[in-house]
Amino acid sequence: MSTKIAQFSYEKFIKDGVYSTEQHQQQNGSSSDQLNNKNKLNIRTVDSELSKQKDRKRFLFGNFKSDDSNKNNMSDNNCRDRLGQWSSGSDSEAPCLVSGNDRLRTGRLNKGLAFTLEERQALGIHGFLPAVTRTQEEQVQHCIQLLARYENDLDKYIYLMGLLDRNERLFYRTVSSDIVNMMPLIYTPVVGLACQKYSLIYQQPKGMFITINDKGHVYDLLKNWPENDVRAICVTDGERILGLGDLGANGMGIPVGKLALYTALAGIKPHQCLPVTLDVGTNTQSILDDPLYIGLKHKRVTGQVYDDFVDEFMKAAVRRFGQNCLIQFEDFGNSNAFRFLDKYRNNYCTFNDDIQGTASVALSGVFASLRITKTSLSENKIVFQGAGEAALGIAGLIVMAMMAEGMTQEEARKRIWMVDSKGLIVKDRPKGGISGHKHDFAHEHEPIDSLADVVKQLKPTVLIGAAAIAKAFTPEILKTMADNNERPVIFALSNPTSKAECTAEEAYTHTDGKAVFASGSPFPPFTYKGKTFHPGQGNNSYIFPGIALGVICAAVKKIPEDVFLISAKRLAELVTEADLEQGSLYPPLETIQLCSLKIAAKVMDYAYETGIASYFPEPQNKEEFIQSQMYNTNYKSAIQNVYAWPKL
Numbered sequence: 001m002s003t004k005i006a007q008f009s010y011e012k013f014i015k016d017g018v019y020s021t022e023q024h025q026q027q028n029g030s031s032s033d034q035l036n037n038k039n040k041l042n043i044r045t046v047d048s049e050l051s052k053q054k055d056r057k058r059f060l061f062g063n064f065k066s067d068d069s070n071k072n073n074m075s076d077n078n079c080r081d082r083l084g085q086w087s088s089g090s091d092s093e094a095p096c097l098v099s100g101n102d103r104l105r106t107g108r109l110n111k112g113l114a115f116t117l118e119e120r121q122a123l124g125i126h127g128f129l130p131a132v133t134r135t136q137e138e139q140v141q142h143c144i145q146l147l148a149r150y151e152n153d154l155d156k157y158i159y160l161m162g163l164l165d166r167n168e169r170l171f172y173r174t175v176s177s178d179i180v181n182m183m184p185l186i187y188t189p190v191v192g193l194a195c196q197k198y199s200l201i202y203q204q205p206k207g208m209f210i211t212i213n214d215k216g217h218v219y220d221l222l223k224n225w226p227e228n229d230v231r232a233i234c235v236t237d238g239e240r241i242l243g244l245g246d247l248g249a250n251g252m253g254i255p256v257g258k259l260a261l262y263t264a265l266a267g268i269k270p271h272q273c274l275p276v277t278l279d280v281g282t283n284t285q286s287i288l289d290d291p292l293y294i295g296l297k298h299k300r301v302t303g304q305v306y307d308d309f310v311d312e313f314m315k316a317a318v319r320r321f322g323q324n325c326l327i328q329f330e331d332f333g334n335s336n337a338f339r340f341l342d343k344y345r346n347n348y349c350t351f352n353d354d355i356q357g358t359a360s361v362a363l364s365g366v367f368a369s370l371r372i373t374k375t376s377l378s379e380n381k382i383v384f385q386g387a388g389e390a391a392l393g394i395a396g397l398i399v400m401a402m403m404a405e406g407m408t409q410e411e412a413r414k415r416i417w418m419v420d421s422k423g424l425i426v427k428d429r430p431k432g433g434i435s436g437h438k439h440d441f442a443h444e445h446e447p448i449d450s451l452a453d454v455v456k457q458l459k460p461t462v463l464i465g466a467a468a469i470a471k472a473f474t475p476e477i478l479k480t481m482a483d484n485n486e487r488p489v490i491f492a493l494s495n496p497t498s499k500a501e502c503t504a505e506e507a508y509t510h511t512d513g514k515a516v517f518a519s520g521s522p523f524p525p526f527t528y529k530g531k532t533f534h535p536g537q538g539n540n541s542y543i544f545p546g547i548a549l550g551v552i553c554a555a556v557k558k559i560p561e562d563v564f565l566i567s568a569k570r571l572a573e574l575v576t577e578a579d580l581e582q583g584s585l586y587p588p589l590e591t592i593q594l595c596s597l598k599i600a601a602k603v604m605d606y607a608y609e610t611g612i613a614s615y616f617p618e619p620q621n622k623e624e625f626i627q628s629q630m631y632n633t634n635y636k637s638a639i640q641n642v643y644a645w646p647k648l
Ligand SMILES: NC(=O)C1=CN([C@@H]2O[C@H](COP(=O)(O)OP(=O)(O)OC[C@H]3O[C@@H](n4cnc5c(N)ncnc54)[C@H](OP(=O)(O)O)[C@@H]3O)[C@@H](O)[C@H]2O)C=CC1
Pocket: 240, 241, 242, 243, 244, 333, 334, 353, 354, 355, 358, 361, 385, 386, 387, 388, 389, 390, 391, 419, 420, 421, 422, 423, 433, 465, 466, 467, 468, 469, 493, 494, 495, 496, 499, 519, 520, 521, 538, 539, 540, 541
């Protein structure tokens, strides 16, 4: 998919090379307050009072307090840890241990051409940079212009990851400046391609690779990590990367991408996020044969040794970063994902994004669709293509939601039908293959092999695809959905785009414009018979950043299933009539940061109401509190502490 990046006029950008100190101060005032409001992430709001505003824009990340005022919660640790390494989390403390030259080479501290003349002189880097100084906004425009020069998406990804290495704040400000065009590059679909090519494009390490050979020493490895204040880990073992299968250590692109969204979409500070890949090998022969492969070159280690390794990682993470450290499981293989969720959910601050995050975003889309189909949830009949992590997670949460509407569990389950690789899941299926949670949805019915026949016979109102079978929603199936329903609800959730059950164009065309459609990876607007549809992105990225933010802000120690239900409801409430009118079941992607804030506030309310919060005193205004904790992409002054007595 080719992504358009807006062009920028370079005119105002080109200046003479000679600057007076006065000019520098005007442009790059050393107080962060002097940096103009454009330096804050841009949000289009959807809540009622703000929607009255003409352009529905506001600055979510405004009203920052200085980091010092945040010390009691998401504070930065002292700059020196036990190992004597500097913690780059706090700009205000790092300078006492970091030379000016190191600041230029350290992405977290680097400001590039935005170092003022004063800073360059004070830091002893005067002469290391060309004469020009630029504001951060000018740098963003430069980045966007450079990015637009790359012709393929993988090169754009490589450029952006390089930017993240070189200048972290600039990366986040650039991404936040154009979420709609940047998200597909750092997340699905391009991150899928990046994972497939991860060994080829590997240049700078990101996150931690912990291999099965480190078993017995996992805590020692985590001690090496230079940040003490890690609040969130996203961990994968690379076995089910999107719908692309077992990519082994190449799967690292996923936790890196997910945590980039923690910061870009929810303002969780980058130094508080740790991407982890547990490398236990891979069963994909082409990867094992790749001479460039960066991971362990053997088949996956399984069984008790693997389980003990994961267990050791969980315990080591808590020992190193505390009981409140959130651990997000991502893209584990099916059998491990469910087992680990059951094993750890009551003793750790953890969730499985593919099961629970996906459930929440899909249920939210279904909730929103009810306003179009004018039905209650319980009136719907839902067929799933796939009965794995995503599908079973969604089905389970839909049952919870139907029970909240007054149905019994048995009645609710009867509204849901599933198709897996062996056909319709029915009781005593001759082909077998019914294990785990699939039993909950195995009903009395004759076996049916094909999805087309299932749709014909069962006449679902909602069809959800999450089996990574590209084009599974054939024109015939889409047409049948349209014949049976005035407004058929059709979700093609599989990622990346190449695995989608159908495209937006196919969904609208083959249903004669009747489809209420959403997809896991983004599709551009599509015009059919004069009406332009803007399909929403049914992706867990609408959910996990907000839940993580709420969990971290309330210092929750474990995450009950209700959290995913209330988040689904909250997200659905943010969908306006105008969004529905243009065919979107989700708020516009431009407002996704605001969605994270609203979900986080809801999660915090729930945490205090149910007694699972451990941050006290309870903040009275949750949204204000959350905003005060969020990452600020503004550069900080690099000289405020240069002359300060080093803190030891
Ligand atoms: N939009 C989003 O936010 C998310 C999307 N996803 C996407 O969903 C897809 C599936 O992920 P996940 O559920 O975790 O994967 P799993 O491996 O857990 O499940 C895959 C399911 O697909 C079934 N399946 C395989 N082949 C067929 C077939 N020919 N016909 C019908 N069903 C089939 C499997 O059947 P069997 O059980 O018989 O093996 C299994 O039930 C991926 O593409 C992933 O990217 C996942 C999470 C979030």
